[in-house]
Amino acid sequence: MKKVFNFTLLAAVLVLSSCNNNTTPVVQSESTEASPAAGQSAVQDNESAKDVVKVAASSKDHTTLVAAVKQAQLVDALSNAGPFTVFAPTNAAFEKLPKGTVEDLMKPENKEKLQDILQYHVYVGSLNTDLMQDGQTLNEVNGGNITISKKDGKVMINNSATIIASIPASNGIIHVIDAVLLPPAK
Amino acid sequence: MNPNSNRFLSALAITAIAAVSLNSCKPKGAEAAISGDAASKVYVAPGKYDEFYDFVSGGFNGQMSVYGIPSGRLLRIIPVFSTFAENGYGFSEETKPMLNTSHGFVPWDDLHHIALSTTNGEHDGRWVFANGNNTPRIARVDLKSFRTAEIIEIPNSAGNHSSPFITENTEYTVAGTRFSIPIQGNPDVPINTYKQNFKGTISFVKVDSSTGHMNIAFQILTPGVNFDLSRAGKGKSHDWFFFSCYNSEKANTLLEVNASAKDKDFIMAVNWKKAEQYAKAGKGKMVPAEYAHNIYDEVKHQATSTIEKQVLMLDPKDCPDMIYFIPCPKSPHGTDVDPTGEYIVGSGKLAALIPVFSFTKIQQAIANKTFDGTFDGFPILKYEAVLHGEVQKPGLGPLHTEFDNNGNAYTSMFVSSEIVKWNIKDVKVLDRVPTYYSIGHLSVMGGPTRKPYGKYMIAYNKITKDRYLPTGPELAQSAQLYDISGDKMKMILDFPTVGEPHYAEAIPAEKIRNNSIKIYKIEENQNPYAAKGEAQTKVTRNGNEVHVYMTAIRSHLTPDNIEGIQQGDVVYFHVTNLEQDWDVPHGFAIKNANNAEILIMPGETQTLKYIADKVGIFPFYCTDFCSALHQEMQGYLRVSPKGSNVALMFSTGKNYPAVDTTTKTVKP
Structure with a gap:
């Protein structure tokens, strides 16, 4: 286990330090419009534990999710203080969607729809599975509710996705799930 | 941790090299978002004065600090609720009584909010009020001497957060229980009997219009919710006060989950004029209470502390048509009234939109009894009937709203770390700017008054991280100043602040400067x-x-x-x-x-x-x-x-x- 963490950390250091060359302080004027995003994702910090975005980005099973989070411009928000409970569908979970769904959502014109779906996977508050109760509803960031069911130690969301792993992060917790949650129509 | 997570972590290791490219190379953060003429806008030449005094709460330092705007220079720290070894406040025999309470000497508090005194809804530059969030207290600072002149403890309360907001002519400063508790009767009850035994109160503290002296005119017994923030009405809504409440679920544990169960909590609307009449008409009753009232005498240079023994309590059961509940999505934090007094903005901190309520519609709904059930016996106004509009997709985590003099509102967004400017009339988003990082309160010059001065806006952020040279794990707080004179908000200054600023209010310097005394005769x-x-x-x-x-x-x-x-x-x-x-x-x-x-x-x-x-x-x-x-x-x-x-x-x-x-x- 320890080895695993060290290796991960090393990789993160490599990637971050390669950025250093590009981000030497620049005392130059830029217009306000140049920076629509706001968040801590650019903070250089190799000491702190990883936030939910960095944890997800470290997983080969979540490349689709991470790409989608970037496309939806949610990297910054999810790097902030939160706390967040992120239900993180695996690549396999995305593959279960009808063919072409993901490609379609990744198109610029569907950004709002993508944001809505991704925000349906995020709860503000940090909940491990022990704190979840059978029948509990949680109001997600997009405004929609999810329902938790808990039977024989198995935790399901909306009776469709099962939590297969839970990873704590610096600003919350990630629950890996095996299906994509689709927000109810508004 | 779930046992399956080991497998997941192994997967992490294999792919780690491909990790975390994200957006971290994107140039932004410290260097970004500065407009070209920023320096000249915030430059105050040596020997020249700032245009505004900014009174900033110190949060956990228990003090109030005063900055000059636009320079961001710290002018003074005024000790209020905490001892201050720098000048002996709370250490000298003369000032010790200022920190006396019904529990004896309490040398620290969590100073949350600021309210500058107003006449006709405009700043008059006489006093600034502040609340103690921990041991419930309200303080009044005299703006001739910039010293704490008076502190009154609030009985029948636990945690005074929705305070010290004032009515338009500083008739009253208010307090509300952040934590409900058993009120009167036996306080020694099991905590899990919250729903039966815990109640809230809101207090109306009368401010003498000539001396500023405070006394608790009356308290109102309320359902056992958590009161968060409050604002008085203005103009047409002058007679009303609006308190945001969360935990309408009445949870007593793990509020992180249990106080977020319902889709809507409430803004509690209180007709304080009516309450005042009920109090005068003898509808309340004096109940035992123990609270300190401390006054600093600037002629004797000495404070006295008096322990009061009773308070007038109004039970809404005996006072009909005084309180109504307005449904408001998801644990509302800020409840802010626009300069006209017509619009009340509720900021549900977990809500995906910002509801704006209409005072006129609220009055109609009350008159027509357009209710949607009751909460603890109080009528709930029908949401749709009192809604002016909803700001859609404003950002994540709306907290507080301030206003300018052109019909615009500015809402701070904690989760997405930005300020969103929107038009009050058509509830359309006009502009957004990032804050660094995770903004709490914001302050437009004169923002809560009937006539905001606009011009500048300040973000008071909760997270500092890399904004300044690092100073170990413990950092100063970070504030940003924005020029809001144009259509687009422009960040023009970043400055560190002491303590943890919650709310702040800024006032043109000329309203205070010439009254500031220089010596004691x-x-x-x-x-x-x-x-x-x-x-x-x-x-x-x-x-x-x-x-x-x-x-x-x-x-x-x-x-x-x-x-x-x-x-x-x-x-x-x-x-x-x-x-x-x-x-x-x-x-x-x-x-x-x-x-x-x-x-x-x-x-x-x-x-x-x-x-x-x-x-x-x-x-x-x-x-x-x-x-x-x-x-x-x-x-x-x-x-x-x-x-x-x-x-x-x-x-x-x-x-x-x-x-x-x-x-x-x-x-x-």
């Missing part, structure tokens, strides 16, 4: 221990209590040689600053004092208590560099053993015949 000093000239200095003994009536003037203390103090004596140094010259304070400190120093302003008297616990010679000196001979401004206190025959004597500039008792008193 020595002839008006009525401190019972004042020595208004060196001829009045003396040292007196009463049992083991010794009083030193001392003066300070450039550059000596009188007396500066004091003998005849005995081990175990309690010595009070009453120091009067004889100077009558602006900015010539003197300080007083004595070796091994178990408290702090005192700073004494020109014409003022302050007292430091000192226990003579050991035999020896103890130097004292002036701590505030006052003159070329400041370093010479010093003296000695001689402490002899208990029962010593050294006579009490004191002098400056002359030596009486030496009395050397060393050989008789020192044991071999």
